[in-house]
Amino acid sequence: MATGTDAGLLESPKPQSVYKHAILEQYIIQYATMTASKLTPKRCVLFDGFAGRGRFDTGEAGSAEHMMVAAQKRKGSTQIDLLLVEQAHKDYEILDKVADEYRSRGIRIDSHHDDCKNRLDEMLQLAKQASLFVFLDPCGAVLPMDSIRDVLAKRGTWPRTEVLLNFNAGLIRRAGGQFKKGQLDLGGVAQADRVCGGEWWRDVAIRAHEDSGGQNWESAAEAVAHEYARRLTAATPYGSVVAPVRRQVHQQPIYYLILLTSQPHGFWVFGVSAAKAREKWIDFLGPDPDERESMLWDTVADQLERERACAIQHITNNLRTLTADGKPKKAVDNVHAIFGALYGEARETAFTAALRELVKSGELEYVTKGSKPRDFVFRRVS
């Protein structure tokens, strides 16, 4: 049985799982298809190192089944092979039964009742000449930093590799509080040292906590998550996205999903996948109770429509700034300049709507219009 903040997480979907699974649902299939497209054979390996049961007791897909569904959907064009690891025996038995269903439909799924860290070599072996997606979603401590860095170093950038990991914000908040009070024997500080591969996080957490007026540890957890991602990717061709995952809109993040990618396409597709996932999560939560009190409208659709209008305005301003130098700009190479603070929140359609209006009004023009919005090249009309 899972404990702490993860109690019951494997039984029925909780808001934080809805967001995570919606990202996986959106993103994995696109990642696998795109990254395998130039390989012979077209093949991608998906690794779920802390797989859980694969499917909730209520029948909804967990992370592993989302991977299985992606493999089945693309079976005709891309070979997607899965490697799943789960340490808890009962959870593994359920996982393996779900896997059997998809094996019988011709999907290759290797599964192990084991500790994730024992299967990294096998993962690298299986993914030779294939692209690789590594999902690390533990309840507590993720793998040591060195073993993740080692995977990036051994894989290089071709065939493509990405890592999506769950970084526990609650652990950093708890450990930060314990460290400040000198409670080094309570376990939190030692666990955070292990996860972060050293003591560096202590200074980062204390500084952020004090800078925020010493009121809470939210900014500390955020600062540590960003520094963790920076250290994981330092001196590698990889960059990172740090996405907070909350139980409710106004609550502190439970964890951060951290994506490591070496490709602009990774940043673009992940951002728009996260935006769709966020809408699914908001829909799951229902209308924002704070907004409902002051608004005439109280449906989720109204909330999302207001957000969309703000996003179009925000992106319009960003596009004006981006194109001010008159040079052609390709969307995918300018993902942060385009989405800015709304990266991971604004939909791709907010970008296309903003661009369309700027072109219609004669401010911008298309240089080339690719088949996907991320391939659009545009510039300021001189």
Ligand SMILES: C[S@@+](CC[C@H](N)C(=O)[O-])C[C@H]1O[C@@H](n2cnc3c(N)ncnc32)[C@H](O)[C@@H]1O
């Ligand atoms: C948060 S749950 C996974 C949920 C799943 N990824 C999903 O989204 O549906 C974490 C799982 O990791 C398992 N676990 C914990 N430590 C592990 C380890 N060292 N190796 C493999 N699995 C482990 C736990 O038993 C638990 O089932």
